[in-house]
Amino acid sequence: MPKTVYVLNGPNLNLLGTREPEIYGRATLADVEKLCRTAAERHGLIVVFRQSNHEGEIIDWIQEIRREKAAGLVINPAGYSHTSIAILDAIATLDVPVIEVHISNIHAREQFRRRSYVSQVARAVVCGFGTEGYALAITGLAAMIAKD
Numbered sequence: 001m002p003k004t005v006y007v008l009n010g011p012n013l014n015l016l017g018t019r020e021p022e023i024y025g026r027a028t029l030a031d032v033e034k035l036c037r038t039a040a041e042r043h044g045l046i047v048v049f050r051q052s053n054h055e056g057e058i059i060d061w062i063q064e065i066r067r068e069k070a071a072g073l074v075i076n077p078a079g080y081s082h083t084s085i086a087i088l089d090a091i092a093t094l095d096v097p098v099i100e101v102h103i104s105n106i107h108a109r110e111q112f113r114r115r116s117y118v119s120q121v122a123r124a125v126v127c128g129f130g131t132e133g134y135a136l137a138i139t140g141l142a143a144m145i146a147k148d
């Protein structure tokens, strides 16, 4: 049975490719989804790919990961990275590997972006590679799943 991994995206990432290309590039979220599916296929993984502008909905999806017995999570919590203890708590309940992704290098931007609550409970963090970071995250996640 092929394993499933979730790729979850936080607020405003639905706008990807339409504004601020100098920071986030020109790829749309649909392009990112394709990138993730291609990367996952290489490792025999199935992807559930979602985006929400609502904190509670993201938490519901994180809880779904356990119920659905998914093998791992790649998450770009976007602005919630820097504010959400509730998302941190939800991730902390998982016993599968979690990779946090940021398109931009959050350490080279405003001070408030340098702290991510999610990083405390992620097994690894990928940031600053543009949208290609999602593919890198899936490759790393696949290696962790194979090892665990």
Ligand code: CA2
Residues within 6 Å of the ligand: 011, 012, 013, 015, 016, 017, 018, 019, 020, 024, 076, 077, 078, 079, 080, 081, 101, 102, 103, 104, 105, 106, 113
């Ligand atoms: O670099 C990232 O991936 C971020 O998670 C993106 C978040 C930001 O709050 C984080 O600090 C870093 C913002 C996502 C907003 O996405 C947009 C995309 C295109 C146009 C406008 C917003």
